[in-house]
Amino acid sequence: MAADATLRLEDAPRICAPFRLQYEPAQSAWVLLYPEGMVRLSASAGEIMKRIDGRLTVDGLIHDLEAAYPGAALRKDVLDFMEAAHGRGWISAGP
Amino acid sequence: MVAAGSAPDPSTARIAGPRWLLAELTYRCPLHCVFCYNPLDFATQGAELGTDQWLRVLGEARAIGAVQLGLSGGEPLVRDDLEILVAEARRLGYYSNLITSGVGLNEARIRAFKDAGLDHIQLSFQDSTRELNDFLSSTRTFELKSKVARLIKAYDYPMVLNVVIHRLNVDHVGQILEMAEALGAEYVELANTQYYGWGHLNRDRLLPTREQLQRAEEATNRFRDRVGSRMRVFFVVPDYFETRPKACMNGWGSVFLTVTPDGTALPCHAARMLPGLEFPNVADADVATIWYQSEGFNRYRGDAWMREPCRTCPEKVKDFGGCRCQAYLLTGDPANADPVCDLSPHHSRVTAAVERAREAGAAQPIVFRDARNSRRLANNPAA
Numbered sequence: 001m002a003a004d005a006t007l008r009l010e011d012a013p014r015i016c017a018p019f020r021l022q023y024e025p026a027q028s029a030w031v032l033l034y035p036e037g038m039v040r041l042s043a044s045a046g047e048i049m050k051r052i053d054g055r056l057t058v059d060g061l062i063h064d065l066e067a068a069y070p071g072a073a074l075r076k077d078v079l080d081f082m083e084a085a086h087g088r089g090w091i092s093a094g095p
Numbered sequence: 096m097v098a099a100g101s102a103p104d105p106s107t108a109r110i111a112g113p114r115w116l117l118a119e120l121t122y123r124c125p126l127h128c129v130f131c132y133n134p135l136d137f138a139t140q141g142a143e144l145g146t147d148q149w150l151r152v153l154g155e156a157r158a159i160g161a162v163q164l165g166l167s168g169g170e171p172l173v174r175d176d177l178e179i180l181v182a183e184a185r186r187l188g189y190y191s192n193l194i195t196s197g198v199g200l201n202e203a204r205i206r207a208f209k210d211a212g213l214d215h216i217q218l219s220f221q222d223s224t225r226e227l228n229d230f231l232s233s234t235r236t237f238e239l240k241s242k243v244a245r246l247i248k249a250y251d252y253p254m255v256l257n258v259v260i261h262r263l264n265v266d267h268v269g270q271i272l273e274m275a276e277a278l279g280a281e282y283v284e285l286a287n288t289q290y291y292g293w294g295h296l297n298r299d300r301l302l303p304t305r306e307q308l309q310r311a312e313e314a315t316n317r318f319r320d321r322v323g324s325r326m327r328v329f330f331v332v333p334d335y336f337e338t339r340p341k342a343c344m345n346g347w348g349s350v351f352l353t354v355t356p357d358g359t360a361l362p363c364h365a366a367r368m369l370p371g372l373e374f375p376n377v378a379d380a381d382v383a384t385i386w387y388q389s390e391g392f393n394r395y396r397g398d399a400w401m402r403e404p405c406r407t408c409p410e411k412v413k414d415f416g417g418c419r420c421q422a423y424l425l426t427g428d429p430a431n432a433d434p435v436c437d438l439s440p441h442h443s444r445v446t447a448a449v450e451r452a453r454e455a456g457a458a459q460p461i462v463f464r465d466a467r468n469s470r471r472l473a474n475n476p477a478a
Binding site for chain 2: 018020024027031036
């Protein structure tokens with residue numbers, strides 16, 4: 001489950017089974033569903049996770065967010081979050 | 096009836112919607128487990144909801160926020176419309192969990208569930224040995240369950256193995272975990288018996304001793320050290336051995352909604368036995384009205400109903416006063432503090448139950464959950 005290797009900028013991560021990401025209008029939030037549980041993501045975590053599709057690279061995802069939120073210094077926060085998500089087994093490095 | 100999608104009543108605007116829907120599709124079950132939490136009088140309850148009614152319930156509960164769906168029973172596989180319900184659940188955006196004994200799960204059906212979008216399967220075992228598994232469920236099912244576990248893996252499902260723990264199998268926890276590992280389970284729940292329904296009836300036979308629990312926890316920790324993060328093992332001590340109550344259902348009417356086979360909506364799967372409370376039926380009202388406005392769901396919501404010692408207790412925000420059903424079963428009044436709490440004036444009833452089980456439990460007859468016993472008990476609840 002928990003992976004040891006770290007994510008690289010050229011990796012195109014994807015969301016791993018058994019996790020499923022979806023937007024919940026009732027909670028006004030993106031949530032991550034898994035057997036017998038649910039993580040309600042913060043707004044910023046949701047913005048990152050919803051871009052993870054197995055095609056966009058980590059670097060591309062950061063550029064995409066920087067374009068969506070111009071002027072914000074996002075790189076370190078995004079990398080920290082993705083590393084944590086990787087460590088929890090929510091995402092894996094590639095296909 | 097209030098139409099779905101009508102404006103919310105301002106008095107209910109602060110109540111959050113449910114997150115979990117437990118759909119108890121049927122009380123029919125090929126097993127006869129001695130610890131079942133189904134009501135003792137299950138055999139005398141009303142007719143099962145039809146497919147169209149369940150489809151409506153799924154949609155109405157989803158519309159007010161339910162997202163985790165448990166398909167349970169009884170044995171949900173005895174319903175031949177299960178594939179239809181699973182497909183609709185996926186379409187609506189539920190994360191669906193089939194809670195099953197495995198009896199009736201063949202390759203054709205598991206493939207159909209996969210195609211319909213079922214998210215995971217929780218398979219129950221009664222023990223690591225054929226003898227005890229088959230005795231506790233009063234069936235010959237051990238080999239079949241092992242086969243089903245292999246099917247679950249073959250169809251790439253995350254697998255949760257659920258083993259209900261009690262005095263008769265608690266000493267096998269180490270072997271049970273090894274069996275789970277050999278079957279490729281990702282999650283194992285060592286679920287200590289909840290003493291409701293048939294579990295409560297058989298409590299003197301089922302409550303383990305404190306020493307047994309301690310050994311089982313040690314065996315669990317040794318296993319966790321060995322397998323690391325490959326498997327997640329949940330071991331929950333039965334609350335009879337605690338001094339603070341569980342945060343039952345995360346609070347009454349807070350996140351959890353059960354619908355029973357005949358359509359009765361409950362804030363927890365045991366609540367129907369509580370005296371003086373009428374619970375609504377999904378055939379008579381839509382789920383939003385039931386959740387937000389019914390007396391059954393509002394009676395123990397929040398903390399206005401609480402008495403001492405809960406009312407002024409700083410921990411009430413954490414445990415919500417514990418379990419209403421346990422308060423009723425052990426003190427006779429569901430508005431009392433859950434007597435598991437050692438601040439409850441009735442706490443000695445819990446310690447006395449543990450003591451009685453240790454002293455006299457082995458001499459008690461064991462009662463299997465079956466329709467004949469259910470009808471007998473429904474006619475004569477004191478028996």
